[in-house]
Amino acid sequence: xxxxxxxxxxxxxxxxxxxxxxxxxxxxxxxxxxxxxxxxxxxxxxxxxxxxxxxxxxxxxxxxxxxxxxxxxxxxxxxxxxxxxxxxxxxxxxxxxxxxxxxxxxxxxxxxxxxxxxxxxxxxxxxxxxxxxxxxxxxxxxxxxxxxxxxxxxxxxxxxxxxxxxxxxxxxxxxxxxxxxxxxxxxxxxxxxxxxxxxxxxxxxxxxxxxxxxxxxxxxxxxxxxxxxxxxxxxxxxxxxxxxxxxxxxxxxxxxxxxxxxxxxxxxxxxxxxxxxxxxxxxxxxxxxxxxxxxxxxxxxxxxxxxxxxxxxxxxxxxxxxxxxxxxxxxxxxxxxxxxxxxxxxxxxxxxxxxxxxxxxxxxxxxxxxxxxxxxxxxxxxxxxxxxxxxxxxxxxxxxxxxxxxxxxxxxxxxxxxxxxxxxxxxxxxxxxxxxxxxxxxxxxxxxxxxxxxxxxxxxxxxxxxxxxxxxxxxxxxxxxxxxxxxxxxxxxxxxxxxxxxxxxxxxxxxx
Numbered sequence: 001x002x003x004x005x006x007x008x009x010x011x012x013x014x015x016x017x018x019x020x021x022x023x024x025x026x027x028x029x030x031x032x033x034x035x036x037x038x039x040x041x042x043x044x045x046x047x048x049x050x051x052x053x054x055x056x057x058x059x060x061x062x063x064x065x066x067x068x069x070x071x072x073x074x075x076x077x078x079x080x081x082x083x084x085x086x087x088x089x090x091x092x093x094x095x096x097x098x099x100x101x102x103x104x105x106x107x108x109x110x111x112x113x114x115x116x117x118x119x120x121x122x123x124x125x126x127x128x129x130x131x132x133x134x135x136x137x138x139x140x141x142x143x144x145x146x147x148x149x150x151x152x153x154x155x156x157x158x159x160x161x162x163x164x165x166x167x168x169x170x171x172x173x174x175x176x177x178x179x180x181x182x183x184x185x186x187x188x189x190x191x192x193x194x195x196x197x198x199x200x201x202x203x204x205x206x207x208x209x210x211x212x213x214x215x216x217x218x219x220x221x222x223x224x225x226x227x228x229x230x231x232x233x234x235x236x237x238x239x240x241x242x243x244x245x246x247x248x249x250x251x252x253x254x255x256x257x258x259x260x261x262x263x264x265x266x267x268x269x270x271x272x273x274x275x276x277x278x279x280x281x282x283x284x285x286x287x288x289x290x291x292x293x294x295x296x297x298x299x300x301x302x303x304x305x306x307x308x309x310x311x312x313x314x315x316x317x318x319x320x321x322x323x324x325x326x327x328x329x330x331x332x333x334x335x336x337x338x339x340x341x342x343x344x345x346x347x348x349x350x351x352x353x354x355x356x357x358x359x360x361x362x363x364x365x366x367x368x369x370x371x372x373x374x375x376x377x378x379x380x381x382x383x384x385x386x387x388x389x390x391x392x393x394x395x396x397x398x399x400x401x402x403x404x405x406x407x408x409x410x411x412x413x414x415x416x417x418x419x420x421x422x423x424x425x426x427x428x429x430x431x432x433x434x435x436x437x438x439x440x441x442x443x444x445x446x447x448x449x450x451x452x453x454x455x456x457x458x459x460x461x462x463x464x465x466x467x468x469x470x471x472x473x474x475x476x477x478x479x480x481x482x483x484x485x486x487x488x489x490x491x492x493x494x495x496x497x498x499x500x501x502x503x504x505x506x507x508x509x510x511x512x
Contacts, residue, residue, distance in 0.1 A: 403418045
């Protein structure tokens, strides 16, 4: 037979990480922008961020940025108001009332600041209420100061700027309408109404509406730029994550390829070592065997002849072991052929009998007599089964039992390797097929990984069927040959003959 070395390293190992980065860069998609539905808003009168990739956290950051500007404007208005009333301007007639109104404004600004530090917007869902309170607040300041000529009238512009930044266009224009109404009421409350008062009112109204238009246009540009930046940032984040995933996947493939290459190099070194041992030991054995045969011909004493016969039989046993060692280490053939799975099982067991932990353990086979032949690579399948048997021997204590079963259905041929060892820990079950993972003190962590790679190349698979304190069961599955499957479908069902599915099973037991 040929050796059971692993397959050559796949071509994916030749692909570099830089090619992965170029592939990810070439796969970048164009930034798409979604438009908000007409008449919709975010509950606070401001349109939602017009991006399909913006997250709620990005929306919140935009709101808090606008809120930060709003707080600065409000505190600026309160501080400047105190200076106008108490320091800079002439002593007003209603200074206590103005200070009281400014104090109320300061309290509102303080509450808004506290909410902002908590990551929230005060009265977020009531923008018109806020605008109406600002209109009343500014109107009262102007009324108790000098009316339309009061410097507090410029607070209307600050309020409109805040509305344009925080809210939608229709809320900003509604705020402008409230401020216009506040101005008209203020003009009607003046003691002396003349042409100058009327011209000042008209000029203020024109400026209010112009500031509203300019503020909403500027805020729209800022929102559009913010949305665009959020889209580009989200797209960049997605591309970065995709690149990281591809690099990680390719790195994992390279690690697997390196593991296969390492296993192949070990197999090659083992083959050279085995061939050298067989050559060095085989030649003296051949000479000893020839001498024994000559002695048997020259001695007629029955006792001596029997003893020489026993010596010759042991020499033949040594020679047979050396041939098996050489066959096992010979370069593998990857040619598919139709073979019996049961014979491959026996082949793996025949090799495993030389394992150091074989002693004191019972190996039992329950192989189906009606198992169809499958088209597979005999050496690779034998290597998989041998590795499972050796793992089972390592997992069992002296006196333990290992069972190999074979069965089939309409599409697959199954081989199960069961042991009554200590089992596999739950946290290790998802890692046993990864390269370099092992719980053995002297293990390499490549056995089950190579088995999975070989089974994938054979169009089959290997899985951990069950594991617990009572033992572990691994299952190997191979596809049936289409012609054999068709013939098997016309055969008499096994259950009708009183045997289990997959045909009758022959049992054998071997204990060393």
